[in-house]
Amino acid sequence: MDIAKYVGLFLIKNEYCFLPGIGSLQVIKKKSVYNKESEQLSGPAYDVVFDQRYGSIDDSFANFIANNERISIAHAANHLKDFCAGAKQELKDGKEIIIPAIGKFISAANGAIQFIADPNLNIQGRTIPYFKNSTVAEAKREEPITQIIENTSFREPKGDEEIVLKAPQVNWGKIVMLVGIVLVILAAGIFLFWYMNNNKEEKAPAATPPVTEEQNTAPPVADTPAAQAPAQQQPATATPAVNADGTITYTVALHQYPTRERAESRVAKLKSYGNSSVAMVAKDSSNYFVTISVSSLPADTTRTVDSLKKLFNPSGKVEILK
Structure with missing residues (x-):
């Protein structure tokens, strides 16, 4: 080698x-x-x-x-x-x-x-590369326009030749696809609107928790006049009868509706959840109340009303019905 x-x-x-x-x-x-003598x-x-x-x-x-x-x-x-x-x-x-x-x-x-x-050694430095068009491209560029026209062949129609103009074709596949997409969007919008209108009212809990509290060391209300004072201090509320275990039974208004149909619909829904003591009370022709009957100690009425408000109507008004 x-x-x-x-x-x-x-x-x-x-x-x-x-x-x-x-x-x-x-x-x-x-x-x-630079040679100064020869100026070269x-x-x-x-x-x-x-x-x-x-x-x-x-x-x-x-x-x-x-x-x-x-x-x-x-x-x-x-x-x-x-x-x-x-x-x-x-x-x-x-x-x-x-x-x-x-x-x-x-x-x-x-x-x-x-x-x-080697005395005959002659090394050339690296040159800057440049690009050159091919001979075919140069020939086309230098070809005059008259020569291009001469080389171009034109086909003239014959006198007895019949020219048929075809009508533009309609792409029915794309049209059907577009219509289907529009229908799907409309159906989705209608379903969303229906779903939102039917779920405006809040869902009630599955069952009403017991609100009756066990009697502690408090004496019977009937025998102690001081124990009857909290029940008598309820504003604008009729004095309920005292049960044998010292509790009182009263009616609490959970919702108020302007029409009977909405009130009855709400009562039916709450009863379907297991709230058998729910009823509708009509105050007049434009005020219908959805009520529930509960029992508690006279001193715990306010706490009971607050509990019912959290369960049935957190954002509305819940009060003891007069």
């Missing part, structure tokens, strides 16, 4: 090349120089510079060799290492290592290595 040939090719392409154990070659651009300006030039300090293994160079020789990178790296070791030994023996079209390595004093560039 001719590794020396690939040294020159890799150097021209990448402007550098590392040789393990020998050194590195780099392409250096020299500045343009010489353009920039490129030169190959050798540095013995930076010789190391370069995977890029081994990959370049492997791609060109169709071998593995490890195999190419071994060939490169063997070439550098053999070249170094030949330099110690006083021989020259020639790099085709680039130059040659020679041995110098004290075991140093020197590189002499």
